[in-house]
Amino acid sequence: MPYTELDLEMKPDEGNEDEHKLVIFAWSGDLDRVWPTLILATTAAAMGWSVTVFFTFWGLFPLVKNDVRMTGDNWMQRMMSVMNRGGTDHLKLSKMNFIGAGPKMMRKLARDNKVACPQELLAEAREMGVHLVPCQMTMDLLGLERANLIEGLERPAGATTALLEADGATTLFI
Amino acid sequence: MSLTVVQTLDLKGLSCPMPIVKTAKAMKQVSSGEMVEVFATDPGSVADFQAWCRSTRNTLVESDVTDGVFHYVIQKR
Numbered sequence: 365m366p367y368t369e370l371d372l373e374m375k376p377d378e379g380n381e382d383e384h385k386l387v388i389f390a391w392s393g394d395l396d397r398v399w400p401t402l403i404l405a406t407t408a409a410a411m412g413w414s415v416t417v418f419f420t421f422w423g424l425f426p427l428v429k430n431d432v433r434m435t436g437d438n439w440m441q442r443m444m445s446v447m448n449r450g451g452t453d454h455l456k457l458s459k460m461n462f463i464g465a466g467p468k469m470m471r472k473l474a475r476d477n478k479v480a481c482p483q484e485l486l487a488e489a490r491e492m493g494v495h496l497v498p499c500q501m502t503m504d505l506l507g508l509e510r511a512n513l514i515e516g517l518e519r520p521a522g523a524t525t526a527l528l529e530a531d532g533a534t535t536l537f538i
Numbered sequence: 539m540s541l542t543v544v545q546t547l548d549l550k551g552l553s554c555p556m557p558i559v560k561t562a563k564a565m566k567q568v569s570s571g572e573m574v575e576v577f578a579t580d581p582g583s584v585a586d587f588q589a590w591c592r593s594t595r596n597t598l599v600e601s602d603v604t605d606g607v608f609h610y611v612i613q614k615r
Contacts, residue, residue, distance in 0.1 A: 384593075407555040410562030411593045479553040488559055 384413040385533030389526065392538060393422035393448070395455035395467050395482070401538045402485035409492035416533075417489070418526040420499035424506065425450040426482065427498060427513045436507030444506060452483040490516040495529075497521050543575045543611065544568050550579045550607060557583050558590050561612070565596065568614050573599065576610045583608055 386408040390401045401417065408415045419427055428435065428450025435445040457466040474481060480488070490496065498513060500520035510520065545564055549557045557578045564574050576587070584601070587610050591598040600611035 403555050406559050410555065410559045411590060412562075477553050478551045478556075480556050485555075492559070492563070 384408075384411075385529070386413050386415045387526070387530040387533045387535045388415075388417045389535070389537040390417050390419045390423035390426075391421050392458070393425040393450075393455060394458040395470065396458050397538050398423075398426050398452070398455055398482050399485075401536075402482055402489060404536065405494050406485055406488045406492060409489065409494050414495075415489075415493075416495040416497060416526075416529045418497045418499060418521075418529070420502050420526075422448070424498055424502050424508060424513075426452050426455060426486075427496070427517065428508065429512060429514055430454070430483075432512050435509070435512050438507070441507030450508075450512070452481075452486060455482065486514075497525065497529075499523075499526075542573065544572045546575045546577070548577050550577055552578065553580055554582050554586065558586055561587075562590070562594075565594075565612065565614055570614050573611055573613045576608075576612070578608045578610070579606060580608075583610075587612070 386404070388401055388405060390398070392398065401423075405415050405417050425448060430451035430453045432450060433445075434442055435450065436442040455467060456464070457470060460466040471481060473479075486496075495518050496516065497518045498508075498520045500522055503509070503520055545568060547560060547564055549560055552560070557576065557580055561574065561576055568574060580586075584603075587598060587601065587608075590596075591612060595615050597613040597615065598610060599613050600609065602609050
């Protein structure tokens with residue numbers, strides 16, 4: 365169909381809010397991955413982007429409430445939750461963990477440098493309307509109930525939802 | 539247009555991404571044409587405030603530094 369003058373006039377900048385989307389697949393529960401995930405999510409929200417973080421596999425554990433000690437219905441899931449305690453207060457470093465001494469030092473350095481901690485960033489993200497979506501399949505697999513997870517999350521969803529969100533968006537797998 | 543600063547943010551000491559996050563939240567509260575003034579010490583904020591203003595199409599009216607304190611004035615589009 366040929367362009368008319370009207371078409372050309374309508375084209376530039378008309379309603380050109382060009383909604384930018386960022387979708388992050390948060391796969392890791394390591395402190396040194398969760399941190400940049402939340403920094404990028406909050407920053408993108410601050411830039412006016414629509415942001416969705418899809419939490420899957422180890423990435424789900426940071427969403428567990430800090431005071432929840434054990435999760436799961438069977439011994440395998442329970443053992444996993446004991447070996448890999450959930451919550452933003454209990455994240456481990458992917459290197460130099462030193463049985464928890466590493467994260468302690470990292471958090472002290474962050475405090476000294478006034479770097480916002482994951483918990484603070486998570487709260488900011490929720491306040492700024494970042495969509496935090498837990499993966500339903502991983503919740504079932506790892507024995508995590510909705511009640512084990514923090515407030516303010518979206519309804520748990522699957523890969524289809526995540527991929528639909530990711531269509532046309534900037535995507536990161538962290 | 540009156541060039542009045544309606545809000546001043548003291549974000550000295552804060553690191554990435556908080557200067558931008560807090561500024562973005564403050565900018566939501568002001569009306570079009572109004573200005574927000576920011577003081578920060580994060581050296582990364584120089585590039586970040588430029589990038590943020592470009593992506594949100596707000597105007598970075600002023601950007602300077604005095605004794606290690608960066609000063610920005612942003613006008614809401």
